[in-house]
Every structure is written in C-alpha cells, then in structure tokens.
Amino acid sequence: MLPLTSYAWGSPGRYIQGAGELDRLAIHTEKFGKRAFAVIDEFFYKSFTERLNTLYENAGGAFLSFLYQTEITKELIEKASDEASGFSPDVIIGIGGGKALDTAKAVASRLSLPLVIIPTSASTDAPTSAMSIIYNDAHEHDDVYYYIKNPDLVLVDSQIIADAPVRFLVSGMGDALATVFEGRTSIRTNQPNYICGESGSYMRTRTAAAIAEECYRTIREFGVRAKIANELHVVTDALDAVIEANTLMSGLGFENVGCAASHVVCNGITAVPGGDKALHGEKVAFGVICQLLAENEDMKLIEEVIRFNLSVGLPVTLDDMGIAPTEENFDIISANPQETEWTREPFYMDAAKVKAVVKTAHELGKRYKKGL
Template identity: 35%
Template sequence: MTASTPVVPRGIASPSKFIIGPGLLAQLPDVVKDFGTNAIIICDPFILPHVERESLPALAKAGLKGSVEKFNGECCDSEIKRLSALAKERGANVVVGVGGGKTLDTSKAVSHALKHPLVLYPTIASSDAPCIALAVVYTDEGAFSHYLHLPQNPSAVMADTSVIAGAPARFFSAGIGDALATYFEAQACYDSDGTNLLGKKPSRTGLGMARLCYDILRDNVDSAMDAISRNVVTDAVTTTVEATIYLSGVGSESGGLAAAHAIHDGMTVVEDIHHAQHGEKVIFGLMCQFVLANTPRETVDEVVRIALRAGLPLTLQQLGLKKFVPAEWRKVAELACSPDDTMGNMPMKITPDDVYNAIVTANVMGERHMAAAGKAVPKLD
C-alpha cells in the first residue's frame, strides 16, 4: 500500500461574536462577561475619557473589574511587553482593544501572549482587519517588523456605528475600497483552488460571504456616503459597516486573497504613496487584477461607479505618486509575484511583466474614468 498525498481541507474562520449598533461602550459588560471577569482596556487617547466615563461604571455595575491603559502609538515588541506586564499586574483575564488599527493589533498581540480572550472595538471602519487572526508588528521607530499569525480570531468584535460615523469620511471610504476587492479575490482563489489565509482551500461559505459583501456595497454605497458626509448613522451605514468589517474579514480570510492584495503589498515600497490608506491602495490593486483577468467591462464599470461614489482614488497620482519611475514599479511587480504572497491564487500564471503592464494600463484606465466623471487628473511624467 503506497502513501497518498494528504488532501488539504477547506477552512472557515471568524470571530465568535460580532456586535454592531450605536452606543456600545456602555454595553461592554454584556460582551466581556462571557469571556472573563477582569478586563484590561487598551485605548487610543482620544476615546479614553469616553471609556472611563461609560464603560468602567458599567463594568462595575455588572460586578466586573476593569482598568484602562493608554496605547502609546506603536504596535511594537516593547509596547506589547509593557501592556502584557500591566495586564498580569492587574490580574486581567480578558483583553479589550478600543481604537484604530495599531491599537487593535497590539491588543491582539497582548491577548496572544497571555492566552486571554480578546474583545475588539474598532473606532474606524477603514479595513476588515478587526475580524482577522493577524497582527502587523513594527519596530519602535515605526518600520515594518513582522506579521504575527494568531491561532484564533478575536472572541468578539463590537462595531459602534455612532463612533465609526463620527470619524473622518476617508476612513469609511477606505474600508469600502478594501471590501470591494474581497469578492473578486475570493472568486479567483476559488476558481484556482488556491489557498486562503488559514492555509486551507477556500470554502464555498467564504465565497458566499464575499459575494454578499459586494452586493451590500453595490446596493448601499449611495445612501451610506450621503449619511457619512454628515456623520450620522442610518441603516445603510450600519449595513455597510457590517460588510466592510465582518463580511469582508470572513470573506477574505476564508475565501482567500489574490492579485489585488499582492499588488498592494508590492506598492508598500513606493515612498510617495506611504500615506495612502490600505483600502485606497487595494482598490488600485483591484483595477490591476481586472486588467490581468480581462474582466468584462460591465463589471469594471460597476465597481468604478461604487469607488467613485465612495470618493476612492483610481490613479497613482491620486494616491500621491509624483513621478512614475519604471524601475520602481518593476520592483513592485516582482514583489507582488513573490511565492510568499497571494498572486498564486489567480486562475492563470502571472509574471512580473504581466503585473507591470497591468499597473500601467490600470492607471490609464483610471485616468479615463476620472475624466469621464468630470474629475480629470494630471498625467504622470
């Protein structure tokens, strides 16, 4: 009897709970009580007074302990160790992260170090990262250090729409940009029988959630952006946040990534566009994926409509690029095709030359769409 090659199974992952609605700070005990009795709450400075005023009294009233600690601004080893030591000193048995991406990633790392349950409360909806079992760790100086792959997703994610709607609209738009790519990347990964972020084959459930994410964005973007422009919460805003944080998170982790995120990862070496939001770069990566796959025009036009309504950039100029240096972008293309990235989940073989050509073409396509929308951008040198 000969040994057979093990079959790679399909896999799905998600937070244990996802809670969405307004005014959730005072409802923190309702979630914490299911995971622990003593919470250390790691906070962005701007929301710390609100946590002290609303969450701590609510925890005490529920017979739970809680303490707040300000996040010092960088998700780095020294900050993770500092907060882990404080959590031990205070006898915490559940970690709560309240803030933006680096605060939440630090909270993930502290939870992982202590092996405690984790509750995340994102204050912006700029990406689907709160739901994913991954943290990005930097050096003390802010340079990229490494990815921390976690054994499980957060215990709970609480999306407070009143806080998210009060943030600058650019963050909300960036979340739409990140989520727009979810379905098209998951479909590519499923078609190629590729590998999702769990290291497993993509699941039909992940693909279905990715598709629902896209359908929600398509149907709600107009009303949601109207409301966000005035920092108010409507059903369209709530539904869109559910798509950009939860459905996109589960859809990308369980469905898989492909060219759009691989090209985003390559673009991180271009200094001019470092300030651009993750989702702003991902939407350009998606336009490149459309070029690589020769996606039907009707599909591209509909995605462009959504992107424009969300105020997303479609060109490198809008991302901040001052001059197009071919050698720099050939480096981007090479990095995007790294075996360690997700380009291999495309249904066809993609070379660095293919990616470079797609980048050039996608930028011209973006210029055309911006001009047609009456928002012409200057040509790149």
C-alpha cells in the same frame, strides 16, 4: 495547485452591532470576568479611558487601559503584554483602528485570554480575523502573526462609526471591494484559506464564498447612501449595512476564502515613499483594478469597479493617493511578485508584467476621471 481535500471555517465567537453598544461593554465582558485590560488607540485614549473606568466601577469591576500609538511593532506588543500581565486581567479588549486591534489580539494570544474587539471605524476587515499584521518603526510591513482562534466578541457601536471621519468608511469599502475578486481567484486556483494553518491547508466553505459575493453586492447597493449618512453623523439602515459589509462580511470572506493580487499591490504602494499616507483600503481599491486588468476580466466589470470607486471617492490612480507615477515608484510597487500572493493568480507574473499592469491601471483611471 494544492491537494486540498478538507474545508475549514473560522469566525468570531459573537458579533454585535448597533448604536450605543459601547455603553454596554461591562455587560458584554462580564461573562469572562470582572477585570478588563484595554489597548486603546491614541485618538480615543483619554475620553474612552475615563468613560470605561466609570462604566466598570459602576459594574463592580476593574479596568486598566494601555495607550496605543506610533506603530504595531514586536516591541510594542511586548510592552503591552507585560503591562497586561501585571494587572492579571480576565479579558483583553482592543479599541481603535486596525493596528490597535491587532496589538490587542497579540496580547490576548500571549496571555491566553478572551478577546473583545471594538473598532472605532469601519475602515478595514481586521476586527474579525485571527491574525495581526506587524510593521517596523519605518511603517514597513514586517510580519504576520496567525492565531489559533478569532476574537471571542466583535462589538461595533454604529454611532461611533457614524461619528468617525467619512474617509475611514470609504476606505473600508475599498478593502471590502477586494473580497469577492480575490476570493474568486483563490477558488479558481484552488488556494488554501487562512483558517487552522497550524494543522494543515484547507479549502473555503460554500458559506464563505457566498458571503464574499454578498459583500460586493451590499457595498455597491448601499455605498453612496452610507457615505451620506456618515457625513451627517446619523445611523441609517444603509450605514449599518455597509458597516456590516466592511467589518463582518469582508472579514469572514477574506480569511475564509483568501487574498490575491489586490493586497499585494497595496503592500507595494505602502513601500513607496509617502505610501503610508494613503489608507489601507484606498490602496487595496486601486489594487483591485490592477488585479482585474491582470486577469483580463471583461471590460464591463472593470468599468463597474472604476465607476463604483469614483462614486464613493476611492482612488483610481496613483495620483489620487499622493503617489507620483514615476518609474522608480512603479518598480517598487512591482517588486518580487513570486514572493507574494501574486502566486495565487492562475498565471505567472514577473516584475515587468506587474509593472505593466499597474501602469495601465493608472492610465485607465486617468481616462475615466476625464470622462473618456
């Protein structure tokens, strides 16, 4: 229990979401200046570089893109920062998935420049946050960079999300699913959030707790309909609702309230051979089941979460993520809990206890898939 006495809130300066907003990017960045440097995910690099070069030329500006590929490492951040510095931009833009966006955050922080974030899928809540998750060349979690401010603008083009693979949207629902449960745990144990860590430790605001609750309600109500819209590549109110939940509500919720065991299980799965094949939110969704079992939550709630996962296609077993349920893999997933956010839970967990929970979650998921 920490002696927290003050509250803190952090959020992007602006959030804009709607179909066709990418074509208005030069208008959105004009307030910062004419010269824009963009870190662009390799899957969109060629098409978006051509599109945005034309856009900025027509607006009388200058545009330079940097190819993001492989992994977000400290070396890649250094290279991108050097290229940006040589261009003397007025604003940094990140376009792509969570790792490309986190790279842009690091560049903007190093150069002390405004930051615009443009996710190309609604797969994680990374776009709104003031942090970057750093990996090494082996795709293993290496570090976390925390920044003194959130992005100045998060710009979401709903049509781009509708055209993205459905698996990304579903994964985002898995990440969003954890927001309320990890938030409730952080509140129960009076844990600090991730805001203004450079100046102290702070409690969540009531606003943040309410957003976390609404995030869960939104994905439960609209999740299946949003998935169907994504499959059809059309933008509907349901899809926009889930995009907002996956991106804005989940982002504000986790950063302003806090994470807990669900994300630790995710990190453990990432360390398992082949664990990088599952998306972040897929691993988190299975982690939610593990967390609820560890907390001895009411079985009705656990069943509600499992059935939601099954309804949209989120994992309920390790097999669903291509992970073999071996003793060795259980040991990797359960390692060193006292060095992780398992310590935010209201009870002590050692590796043996975590292993038991993960095994139980896997077996429970198997039974529900069989209709038991």
